[in-house]
Amino acid sequence: MSVMNFAVIGYGGMGSYHVHTIMPEELIHVKGTYDCSNERQVISEEKGHFIYTTYEEVLNDQEIEAVLIATPNDSHKELAIKALRAGKHVVCEKPVTLTTKEFDEILLVAKETGKTFMVHQNRRWDPDFLIVRELYKNKQIGDLFQIESRVQGANGIPGDWRHLKVHGGGMLLDWGVHLLDQLLFMIDSPVKTVAADFSYILGDEVDDGVAAYLTFEGGEKVIMEVGTTNFIKLPRWYIKGTDGTAVIEDWDLSGKMIQPTYAPDVLAPTPIQAGVGLTKTMAPPSEEATKTLELPKAEAEYTGFYQNFYDVVRHQAEPIVKNEEVYRVLKLIETIFEAGETHQVLPFE
Ligand code: NAD
Known part of the structure; x- marks a missing residue:
């Protein structure tokens, strides 16, 4: 099983989280990162990553099989379309785009190029x-x-x-x-x-x-x-x-479930003082009327996302996050x- 070479686009909060927490090493090799902020480029370099100085450099790197797009929401469309056209598969952060019209444009190019486009709906x-x-x-x-x-x-x-x-x-x-x-x-x-x-x-x-x-x-x-x-x-x-x-x-x-017991002969709740009135309706049910459950x-396994992406690209598996589902949400x-x-x-x- 060969690892998949990734470039990470946008090494900010979420981009670095993908690299250091989510991407399983046995499946994904982060060959390098690209960020338009010099400060983030330096931070990534300090972490030992190869730094691409332009996005074009990423797209021209034949060793890169897929990119993760983890940049602000409005930039996803253009970055994704360029990556797909350059023959890369794409993992894109949510929200995929700002409008369904923009998402349509990505889907068209994904279809044309036959490359996988999958949105990170991790929750x-x-x-x-x-x-x-x-x-x-x-x-x-x-x-x-x-x-x-x-x-x-x-x-x-x-x-x-x-x-x-x-x-x-x-x-x-x-x-x-x-x-x-x-x-x-x-x-x-x-x-x-x-x-x-x-x-x-x-x-x-x-x-x-x-x-x-x-x-x-x-x-x-x-x-x-x-x-x-x-x-x-x-x-x-x-x-x-x-x-x-x-x-x-x-x-x-933390939390609980409470269910009625349907026990026969349950006593009616005792009325309680509520504000300046009396209520039976809003009084707690008598003890035998309910049961509390865990x-x-x-x-x-959270690593399921990248495992699935890998399987979709390499083995034509069915994507867990389907583009039509993402489209419906948008x-x-x-x-x-x-x-x-x-x-x-x-x-x-
Ligand atoms: P961030 O501001 O921390 O990081 C974004 C990075 O992208 C910055 O370092 C910025 O310099 C860089 N960038 C901006 N435009 C770029 C471009 N055109 N090319 C290259 N780099 C560029 O933001 P963030 O919180 O990491 O959010 C990034 C994306 O991740 C957003 O789409 C956000 O919604 C998503 N996100 C997802 C989750 C999740 O749980 N799935 C959580 C947080 C953020």
Whole structure:
């Protein structure tokens, strides 16, 4: 099994993470890196990498079989098309492009050249998502009819280019693309309607947060939320099924599931004082009425992404991240932008 020679384009936060953390040495050899910033070139050189001084130099290197594109979002299209035309396979960071029109252009060239183009939708391997997917498939709390997926921070929009529209900044394109990719990958019915609300609290020209409300033909209702001004955050996942409720607090996988016991002779809940009133409806259920369960286990090897890319290129395996799936997510993102701008509930699919 011969290793695949890669060049890494953009040795910033994510490019260096690929090199040092994700790319399995037994499959991938990083022959060199190229970054348009001199500072990043120096840092990469200090790490012992060969430095390409221009992108053309990468494209002309016959030993390079594939490139990783890990540059700001607006540059993906041009870099990808050039690489495909130079006969290279491409791994591209998310979001693949800013519009479906741009993605169409890449797909056309990938088809013409017969080269593999695959997007790094790595959060399909996130352990918290794998648990939710397990719940969805195996129905431990019944059919999931309300799924709330949230990531919330309090540090504002990070870095430089993420603040600017021209570079494809903003949180829908940054984190939203991950959460939507997970949801569409998991839920096996078409999206019916889309509503959305963006936040611009920090005064940037791009969104610093977004909430999208999706309904699916299968009956699922989804809230997808990204925030960067949340000093107190809500759980990563809150899920209601026809037979219980599950919560996953965070990436540390803390959380639980609570199910009804359906025990006969369950005592009615004792009314509680709530504010200035009394309630039985909102009182905690009596002890014998529910049981608390641990979240199911679900694991996957993260190196699966590059293993799959390697197998797609070398052995014509089926890609785990399919371009048509990525396209559907991008189309949904376009609809979310439109729904937010027009304050309308829009049909989808
Ligand atoms: P970054 O700013 O840390 O790094 C980008 C690097 O690209 C910089 O070093 C910059 O100098 C370089 N660059 C810019 N334009 C270039 C060009 N035309 N040619 C060569 N180099 C160029 O940004 P980042 O956080 O690493 O993000 C890069 C990409 O990775 C983005 O598309 C982002 O959405 C994605 N990303 C993905 C994940 C994930 O989990 N999949 C996480 C973070 C970032």
